[in-house]
Amino acid sequence: MTPSLRDVGLAVKRLQWRHHRESNKALGAATGLSLVQWDVLRHLHQQPDASLHELALLTFQTDQSMGELARRMTDRGLIARQEGPGRAVRHHLTGEGEAAYGTGADIVEGVLKTSLGRLSRDELTTLYGLLVKAAAN
Numbered sequence: 001m002t003p004s005l006r007d008v009g010l011a012v013k014r015l016q017w018r019h020h021r022e023s024n025k026a027l028g029a030a031t032g033l034s035l036v037q038w039d040v041l042r043h044l045h046q047q048p049d050a051s052l053h054e055l056a057l058l059t060f061q062t063d064q065s066m067g068e069l070a071r072r073m074t075d076r077g078l079i080a081r082q083e084g085p086g087r088a089v090r091h092h093l094t095g096e097g098e099a100a101y102g103t104g105a106d107i108v109e110g111v112l113k114t115s116l117g118r119l120s121r122d123e124l125t126t127l128y129g130l131l132v133k134a135a136a137n
Contacts, residue, residue: 012131015115022111030107031100036061037073038108041093041101044079049090073097 003011023035033041036059043058044050050058056066070091073079078097082090093101116124 018115019111022114023108026107026111027104031103033100033104035108036069037078038101038104040066040069040073041078041097041104044091044093045098045101048092049082051088051090053088055091 020035023038027033027035027038031038039059040055043055047054047058052066052070053063055061055070056063059066061069070079070081074081074091077094078100079091080094082092116127119127
């Protein structure tokens with residue numbers, strides 16, 4: 001039986017929700033971070049000095065919610081602000097933020113291994129290619 005587009009969409013959403021729920025639980029217990037906070041650390045690790053707007057886009061948030069999250073993460077000592085060109089405010093990881101990112105990366109990897117780790121390399125490559133193709137504009 002060929003699944004409907006709705007069936008496929010729901011399967012993708014269920015897997016995403018499982019990853020989100022389990023990552024939040026494990027990250028919170030080990031580091032006190034939410035998945036959204038860890039995702040900010042991940043993007044700053046990959047793109048140091050990203051602007052708030054760039055971080056909002058990368059983490060699927062509004063500029064306003066990203067600004068509030070960045071403020072809380074700055075207060076916690078995970079990220080630091082720097083004034084950029086014009087009105088841009090840039091952020092970078094602190095030493096504590098870099099350590100939290102590394103611990104969280106291991107946790108998230110473990111969560112993903114419980115589901116995606118069951119796929120063969122070829123299956124994983126195919127799934128990745130299909131998801132990228134489906135998400136392309």
